[in-house]
Amino acid sequence: MDSMTLIAIASIITAGLTIALGSIGPALGEGRAVAIALSSLAQQPDAATTITRTLFVGLAMIESIAIYCFVVSMILIFANPFWSHVIAPAVGK
Amino acid sequence: MRLSPDALIFWQHGFLKLNGTIVFTWALMLVLVVGSKLITRKLRSDLKPARWQCLLEIVVAGIKTQIEDVGLHDPRKYMGFIGTLFLFVALASLCTIIPGYEPPTASLSTTAALALCVLVAAPFFGIQEQGLSDYLKSYAEPTAMMLPFNIISELSRTLALAVRLFGNMMSGTMIIAILLTITPFIFPIAMSVLGLLTGMVQAYIFSILAAVYIAAATREDKQEAESTQDIKT
Numbered sequence: 001m002d003s004m005t006l007i008a009i010a011s012i013i014t015a016g017l018t019i020a021l022g023s024i025g026p027a028l029g030e031g032r033a034v035a036i037a038l039s040s041l042a043q044q045p046d047a048a049t050t051i052t053r054t055l056f057v058g059l060a061m062i063e064s065i066a067i068y069c070f071v072v073s074m075i076l077i078f079a080n081p082f083w084s085h086v087i088a089p090a091v092g093k
Numbered sequence: 094m095r096l097s098p099d100a101l102i103f104w105q106h107g108f109l110k111l112n113g114t115i116v117f118t119w120a121l122m123l124v125l126v127v128g129s130k131l132i133t134r135k136l137r138s139d140l141k142p143a144r145w146q147c148l149l150e151i152v153v154a155g156i157k158t159q160i161e162d163v164g165l166h167d168p169r170k171y172m173g174f175i176g177t178l179f180l181f182v183a184l185a186s187l188c189t190i191i192p193g194y195e196p197p198t199a200s201l202s203t204t205a206a207l208a209l210c211v212l213v214a215a216p217f218f219g220i221q222e223q224g225l226s227d228y229l230k231s232y233a234e235p236t237a238m239m240l241p242f243n244i245i246s247e248l249s250r251t252l253a254l255a256v257r258l259f260g261n262m263m264s265g266t267m268i269i270a271i272l273l274t275i276t277p278f279i280f281p282i283a284m285s286v287l288g289l290l291t292g293m294v295q296a297y298i299f300s301i302l303a304a305v306y307i308a309a310a311t312r313e314d315k316q317e318a319e320s321t322q323d324i325k326t
Contacts, residue, residue, distance in 0.1 A: 053162070053301075060298040064253055067260030074267065078096050 004086050011083060015076040022069025029062045095270075097200040097263060118197040121184055152180075156300075163304040171307060174214055178207065179300035186262065186292020189285065196292070199262040201255065208255035211303045212247070219310030231312065254302060261295045 037055040041048060095101060098113030105111070132145040142150070156176045160168040185196045197203045219228045232243045265288030272281045 050162075053159075056294060057298060057301055057305075060257065060294070060302075064257040064260070067257055067264070070264055071256060071260045074096065074263070 004090075007080075007082050007086055011076045011080050015073040018069050018076070019073040022073075023066050026062050026066040030059055033058055033062065095195075096267075098195040098197060099200050099202065101195065113195055114197045114200040114203055117185075117195060118203060121181065121188070121197065125180060125184060159301065160304055163301065164308045165304060165311070171218065171304065174210075175300050175304050175307075178211075178303055179296050182207075182258065182296035182299055183293060186265075186289065186296060189265070189288060189292070195266060196262050198258055199266050201259045204255040204259040204262075207258070207299070208251045211254060211306060212251040214303070215247075215306045215310040218307050219312075222311040228310070231310075250302075250306065254299065258295055258299055261291050265291060 033055065037051055041051055044051075098117060101113030103111045103113070103116060129149070132143075132149055135143075136146060137143065153172070153176070156179060157168045157172060160171055160175055165171055182198055185198045188194050189196055198207075216228065219231075222228075223231070233240050234243075265284070268284050269281050269288065272284055
């Protein structure tokens with residue numbers, strides 16, 4: 001197997017694994033956060049605006065972990081430096 | 094398939110490039126500035142203001158309330174900066190309805206620039222409120238050993254701001270592009286709606302986080318706690 005095939009295989013598998021494993025944690029965390037926010041809303045309905053705002057800010061922070069994994073996965077597929085380096089002689093630069 | 098509007102080049106001369114990010118950013122700036130100028134030409138404070146003035150008043154009052162809720166007690170000082178952040182990011186994601194438009198915040202350059210503005214603004218407002226020596230002393234709290242960690246946390250939350258906004262916007266446009274090649278009828282529209290929702294939420298998150306960092310830098314939360322303690326004792 002030459003280096004071109006090896007880099008392609010490694011990039012594809014890693015991209016898939018990154019986004020697959022990287023979304024498990026944030027999804028579980030967000031589920032917990034929303035569940036606790038809902039129960040505290042049920043306990044104190046007049047603090048609804050504060051709870052909702054804090055919930056959204058917290059969800060965005062948790063979501064950014066999944067976004068980091070997504071960005072790494074996209075870089076591996078679309079802006080992969082190893083792939084462009086190894087494909088450059090074939091393209092004829 | 095483009096990763097960002099940076100690759101969409103309208104005009105090139107040597108190393109000067111006019112790419113999609115620059116064109117769309119300047120178009121948004123034009124819309125915001127010219128729109129506000131036109132609406133605020135004849136401001137009326139009687140009981141029947143014009144319709145567009147009502148819209149602007151709702152937006153400005155809403156931003157002012159949010160800044161106050163974060164803990165900054167004089168929102169007029171910060172409303173220019175935080176309001177501009179919110180309006181720019183919100184308009185950038187709202188205009189994805191227009192065909193042929195790509196949000197400039199889907200490029201890491203734009204989001205990095207906005208995050209750098211927040212990185213500079215937090216110490217700027219902090220020094221304006223507290224004075225230089227008090228602000229620099231706050232980096233060594235609670236002990237002097239925390240100094241490198243506080244500096245690292247400043248840099249990492251700036252990076253997080255940039256990558257969060259970039260990732261959300263880029264994933265929205267990329268999902269629509271991918272779905273257009275697979276099932277081009279209903280699902281791209283559903284993903285467009287989801288992209289609008291996440292765009293608005295990310296605009297709100299970006300400006301609220303900027304306000305929280307500025308509040309932490311100006312120690313408004315600590316000052317408020319001390320003043321209520323004085324009243325109690």
